Amino acid sequence: MSQVFEPLRQQLIEAAEAFADGPAALPEILTGLVSDVDHATAEPLEIFPVCHHSPASALAMGRRLREKQPKVVYLELCEDLQPLLTELRNCKLPVALQAFASELDGFPADWGPLSVVAPITEASAEYQAIAYALETPGVELVLVDRSSDHVFQWSPDSSEEHTEVEDDLHGDAVGVEIGDLRPRFAELEEHLLHHGRVRHWSEWWDQYVEQPLANADHDTYRQVMTLIGSLFRRLTPEGTRRLAIDEQRERYMWTRIRAHLATSGVDRDDCLYICGAFHAVSRVAEAGSEPGTPDLEITPRTGTEWLYGLIPSSHSAIEAQFGLAPGSVSIAAATWQKGLTRSKLTPFRLEGQKGGRRRARKALPPAPVVPGPTADRLTEYLAAPPPPGGLDDEELRGWCVDVVRLARRNGYLASTADAIAVYETSVLLANMRGRARPTPYDFQDAAVTCIEKDVVPGRRDVRRLCEILLGGDKVGQVGYEALPPLAKDVYDRLEPLGLDLTSRTIRRALIDLVGQPELAPCSRLLWRLKYLLPGPALRTVMGSQRLGEKSVQESWDLDLGRHQRTVIELGYEGVTVEQVLEQRLRRSVRDPKATAAEALTAVEDSLRLLESPRLTDELGVRAVELLAAERTVDDAPLVLGRIRRLIAYFESRPGGALPAWCQQFVTAGYAHYCTLLPTAFADEETGVRQVAAMLGFLFSMESLALSLGCERMQLELAVKQSVPFGPAKTALFWAAGHQLGDLAVADLRERSDELLANPLVVPSFPQYVSGFVHALEPVPRLAPFVVEILSKAFARLPDPVLLPWLPTLITTLKQEAAELVPLLTREAGRTFPGALPALDGWTAPWERKTAPATSMPVLSPDASLARRLVDSHPVTALAVARILGQPDEWSKAATESDSGGPVLLLEQYPDTATAVAALVG
Known part of the structure; x- marks a missing residue:
């Protein structure tokens, strides 16, 4: 030592x-x-400690690179991201390097998708090193951190989606008691913020680290940053998961560095190792560049196929990832530009960088003589007060005027007096906090104090206006050349629209499919993108694409410029939009939790968005398999609605033939719901809406199912074996009996009247009404009867029962039976008078008295059964009578009495009527 x-x-x-x-x-x-x-x-290999996205680190890095001119730069960054670095030339910073994997091999399936991102800003030491290495001839850049695959291999808990962000200096270290009581970082942070008279860590860091080190020499910067890294490392308790991961990373990086030194033969004096200050003071056994140092045994990568690309980033995204205060990265960017101006330092920048000027490649001038042994700079730095930084008078006045101008544009009633108040308050706050000059944070607080009102008049508050004044939430952009093939294909295929899709503002696309049929491919692509990119990237203003419909005119709001990341990440899933769409549809139906309703939705989406009969048949077959495997009927309403739409679509096409899978779905569904119907009626947990949907499927698909080989006996047995639970299901059961011919409308009316006449049943009568309302799904011809019992309920139920029920009825109709309301409304319109004066002489149809029936002869049991048959089916009985040759007598008798016709038929042709009754059961 x-x-x-x-x-x-x-x-x-x-x-x-x-x-x-x-x-x-x-x-x-x-x-x-x-x-x-x-x-x-x-350490013989020079270690350059940095704080990520720190302008002081970036300035020090720029100066050191020009002084030392290393031939090899080792950079703490995932080694498999290196091929992406050259693509930074085609981007506008900030952007992020990303590794993405959706199909996992070697990781649990519930970890996916896996994502690793590393944001890059111009005011960062990493970007200065990358630009120097890529633009200086003869310089090699080597990324030495773990690969993206090892990030998740060595992560003990990866159950949630991962976003790998380079470690900042304050991390999330939490102290515990190990022997002696050690101070924790939370206590240290609270102490520093209190005595530094600042509100948050970002402000303390800017005041006591960024500003003093902005113009510091290399030795001072290096020693101070190393000291800070050591402080945070020693406040991290031994044995924590975070420290174990960091130490493993350090072993990995030093192993890679020594391997490169051995294979390349480069002198360590010509190398520079750039890493976070936390890693610069590593004491693991593998740390160091000496040849005899032990190496880490690096495990091979898994079989997961990683995809790589560049995605836009932003100041706010970086602040969220690093836990920084809002606006701190914008302040850092402003500090970086000010530091460049004061130091007259020319930063390194990639040639052709979007947002920067092009410059010719040229070699750096010869390196100056490196100074001798390192001197102690820490003592002077720790003993001296922080140098006066912050805003000078001229800059502060300019900011005060500009923020008032911005406030006026955003609806604030600000004036010149407010600018003066902001200036004086900034100076006052700086004096109260022991600062020689106001900082940007003092200016923000002063502006909020002097301009902010009780109500924000526009979309932006004053703090947001201050951030805009400092440069705003700068958002990067990936250039066309750096886009994945799918994103390039999207921009190329939308080019006929004549819009600048890279713009940061919303672009309106007007598509006339009649006058401009050449824009039809653009329309189809936009609908596919809307399906794949839910969110604000695309919004339909006019036009629809329901199954079997085609829009004549469409209007779209396109915001792909600000949501470029979504299109880029879509490119990780395939080469074209159609390929990705097909993969997602297949994946949705093959998911272990997929249902038959979801599979039918996938079928519908494939018909709307893709022209692939093969894919549609594949999805349909899967829907049949899922329906047969289901043991619940929770999705019965969804299944019914979707299969009805699909059948109507196929029947409307030329030929009207149903595909084989659709026929199989109908037969499988008929047998499936017949089997589950008794259980659904008796199960307390199964709702009446689900049972109604089952019956709706069975009754509406009955003729088609019977033509495909099903037997009606299945349905009849299923209904007879059912024992309904509760009043609502009982009413639904009666409706099913009516549909099967076991109950006439008169029988239903008689039962409902008995319920209303029974005081013990009256409180539960609304539940019976609810069941009859849901019965309109399987038996729509009961609409007149449902209007009748609703009218009777409103007329006869006592107020304590009726009034609490009305909100429930409205809610039920809105949420569960919205499609049935038009049916009830039309029937009510036919039943009730259309004008108010007509109500005085109006009598409800069910209350009108009919002529007394003639005396009926006593019939045998077979004849009684036949009479029930002709009573339930008078039209059929009339047709039989005409076939038998006596239409006049039958018609005359039918008009004289409600029951005369059937009696006459039975008297004249008793054997025929009995045979027909026995035939139909």
Whole structure:
């Protein structure tokens, strides 16, 4: 250990002894900090500690690269991201390097999709190193951090979607008691914020680290950043998961560095190792560039196929990933530009960088002589007060005027007096906080205090206006050349629209499919993108694409410029939009949790969006398999609605033939619901809506199912074996009996009247009504009867029963039977008078008295059964009578009495009527 820092070490020991009442570990921590700085600076391979997205680190990096001119740069970044670096030339920063995997091999399926991102900004040391290495001839850039695959291999808990972000200095270290009581980072942060008179960590870091180090020399910067990294490392308790992962990363990086040194033969003096300050003070056994240092045994990658690309990033996204205060990255960008101006430093920038000027490649001038041994810069830095930084008077006045101008544009009643108040308040806050000059954070607080009102008049508050003044939430953009094939294909195919799709503003696309049929491919592509990209990237203003419908004119709001990331990530799933759409449809029906209703939706989507009969048949066959495997009927309403739409669509096409899978679905559904019907009627958990949907499927598909080989006896047995639970299902059961011919409307009316006449049943009568309302799904011809019992309920139910039921009825109709309301409305319109004066002389049809029936002869049991038959089916009985040759007598008798016709038929042809009755059961 060198003697350079021995005086500082002695001062810290004396300070620790002065605080004898403090933690017993304090002397160890303080002296350990100096030892870590001494150890890191003594490493033959120069370690350059950085804070990610720090303008001070970027300025120091730019100066050091011009001084040292290393031939090899080792950078802490996932090694498999290296091929993406050259594509940064085609982008506008900030952007993020991304590795993405959706099809996993070697990881649990519920971890997917896996994503690793590393954001890059111009005001970052990483970008300066990348630009230097790629633009300087003879310089090699080597990424040495774990591969994206190893990020998840070594992560003990990856059940949620991962986003890998380079470690910032404050991390999430939490202290625990290990022997002596050690200070925790949360306590240290609270202490620093209180005594630094700042509101959050970002402001403290800017005040006490960024500003003092902005113009510091290389030794001072390196020692201070190493000291800070050591502090955070020593406040991280041993044995924590976070520390174990960090140490494994350090072993990985040093193993890669030594392997490259051995194979390339480059001198360590010509190399530079750039890493986070936390990793610069690593004490793991594998740390160091000496040849005899042990290596980490790196496991092979899994079989997961990783996809790589660039995605747009933004200041707000970086702040969220690193836990920074809102607006801090924008302030850092402003500090970076100010530092460049003051130091007259020319930053490194990739040639052709979008947003920057092109420059010719040229070699750097010869490197100056490297100074001698490192001197102690820490003592002077720690003893001296922070230099006056912040805003000078001219800059502060300009900001005050500009923020008032922005406030006026956004609806605030701001004036010149407010600009003066913001200026004076900024100075006052800086003095109260012990600062020589106001900082951007003081200016923000002053602007909010002086301009903010009780109500924000526009979309932006004053704090957001201050961020805009500092540069706003800058959003990067990936250039066309760096896009994946799918994204390029999307932009190429939408080019006929004549819109700038890279614009940051919403573009309106007007498509006239009659006058401009050449735009039809664009329309189809937009509908497919809308399906794949839910959200604000595309919005339909006019036009629809329901099954079997075609729009004549369409209007779209396109915002692909601000949502470029979604299109890029779509490119990780396939080469074309159609391929991705086909894969997603297949994946949706093959999911272990897929249902028959979801499979029918996939079939419908394939018909709307793709022209692939083969895919449609494949999805349909899968729908049949899922329906047969289901053991519940929760999705019966969805299944009924979707299969009805599909059958109507196929029957409307030329030929009207149903595909084989659709016929199989009808027969399988008929048998499936017949089997589950008794259980559904008796199950308390199964709702009346589900049972009604089952009956709707059975009754509406009955003729088709019978023509395909099903037997009606299945349905009749299923209904007879059913024992309904509750009043609603009982009413539904009666409706099913009516549909099967077992109950006439008169029988239903008689039963409902008995229920209303029974005081014990009256409180539950609304539930019977609910069941009859749901019965309109399987038996729509009961609409007159449902209107009748609703009218009777409103007329006869007592107020304590009726009034609480009305909101429930309205809610039920809206949520569960909205499609049945038009049917009830039309029937009510036919039943009730259309004008108010007609109500005085109006009598309800069910209350009108009919002529007394003639005396009926006593019939035999067979004749009685035949009479029930002709009573239930008078039209059929009339047709039989005409076939038998006596239409006049039958018609005359039928008009004289409600029951005369059937009696006459029975008297004249008793054997025929009995035979027909026996035939139909």
